[in-house]
Amino acid sequence: MMPLPFQKLRNRLKRKLWGSSLSAVPAPFRASAVRDGSLAAEIMTYEKSAGAAHAAGALPLRTLLLIEKLLPAGEIVSAETGCGKSTIFFSRIAAKHKTFCLDDRDLGSASSVGYFMDCPATRSNVVETIFGPTQLTLPAYAEHAPYDVVLIDGPHGFPFPELEYYYLYPYLKPGALLVVDDIHIPTIGRLADFIAEDSMFEMIEIADATAIFRRTDAPVFDPLGDGWWLQDFNRRRVDFSREVQLRDGNRREPITFEGRF
Numbered sequence: 001m002m003p004l005p006f007q008k009l010r011n012r013l014k015r016k017l018w019g020s021s022l023s024a025v026p027a028p029f030r031a032s033a034v035r036d037g038s039l040a041a042e043i044m045t046y047e048k049s050a051g052a053a054h055a056a057g058a059l060p061l062r063t064l065l066l067i068e069k070l071l072p073a074g075e076i077v078s079a080e081t082g083c084g085k086s087t088i089f090f091s092r093i094a095a096k097h098k099t100f101c102l103d104d105r106d107l108g109s110a111s112s113v114g115y116f117m118d119c120p121a122t123r124s125n126v127v128e129t130i131f132g133p134t135q136l137t138l139p140a141y142a143e144h145a146p147y148d149v150v151l152i153d154g155p156h157g158f159p160f161p162e163l164e165y166y167y168l169y170p171y172l173k174p175g176a177l178l179v180v181d182d183i184h185i186p187t188i189g190r191l192a193d194f195i196a197e198d199s200m201f202e203m204i205e206i207a208d209a210t211a212i213f214r215r216t217d218a219p220v221f222d223p224l225g226d227g228w229w230l231q232d233f234n235r236r237r238v239d240f241s242r243e244v245q246l247r248d249g250n251r252r253e254p255i256t257f258e259g260r261f
């Protein structure tokens with residue numbers, strides 16, 4: 001195996017290449033959206049005037065094109081936390097798109113909301129914007145449609161992406177995509193590791209720092225129950241044969257969840 005410093009260098013190079021503008025690729029070899037032939041070119045044009053990203057950092061166009069390629073066929077309903085270039089993209093490939101984001105328009109030209117709202121390629125009539133911290137808006141929101149794709153890319157501190165996952169996973173249709181960005185952040189990487197092992201998902205791609213999962217047809221994990229012992233990430237790591245330490249200092253036989261559930 002390659003020594004670690006070389007691996008890191010290679011990964012950094014790959015990331016740089018993946019994030020570099022598509023316009024650097026000769027036109028005949030450029031990827032384009034399956035559902036909308038002019039979308040990639042329109043975003044590339046916008047990137048030239050508005051910059052490739054707003055202050056909070058945007059997904060590379062390559063990643064958005066990859067997500068689109070992996071989407072189930074037919075009409076798409078989508079949702080994301082955070083907003084920006086991805087919102088422009090979803091507004092064009094979805095029949096309905098919801099973005100749960102902060103209103104950062106006070107940032108002027110650095111604003112992620114301004115980035116998609118000012119873009120001529122955005123179909124604003126398709127986008128429903130739910131402004132406010134997702135920590136407050138998601139628990140209060142009652143109009144989730146079953147989604148074909150959900151992107152988690154809002155607040156990145158622990159446990160906020162987990163919280164967003166909690167409020168959104170029950171609404172993913174079988175076959176839908178769940179996209180988790182910035183898995184290089186350790187706590188988000190751990191969330192992606194958990195999802196990768198869960199029966200509700202199959203991991204299909206890692207593009208740079210973005211993980212793409214597909215919802216299987218496993219039943220929705222009860223969001224109001226417990227059931228940690230049913231989750232593969234836990235089952236594979238917990239020692240079910242360990243005795244249980246009681247408060248009075250005694251020990252009890254191991255719990256056998258297998259028999260009970």
Ligand SMILES: C[S@@+](CC[C@H](N)C(=O)[O-])C[C@H]1O[C@@H](n2cnc3c(N)ncnc32)[C@H](O)[C@@H]1O
Nearest residue numbers: 056058059082083084085086102112133134154
């Ligand atoms: C990394 S950017 C999203 C980039 C976007 N996906 C794109 O492709 O351009 C993070 C976004 O999350 C928003 N955000 C940060 N904290 C938030 C919070 N607590 N609730 C909702 N949105 C938040 C930021 O304002 C920003 O729009």
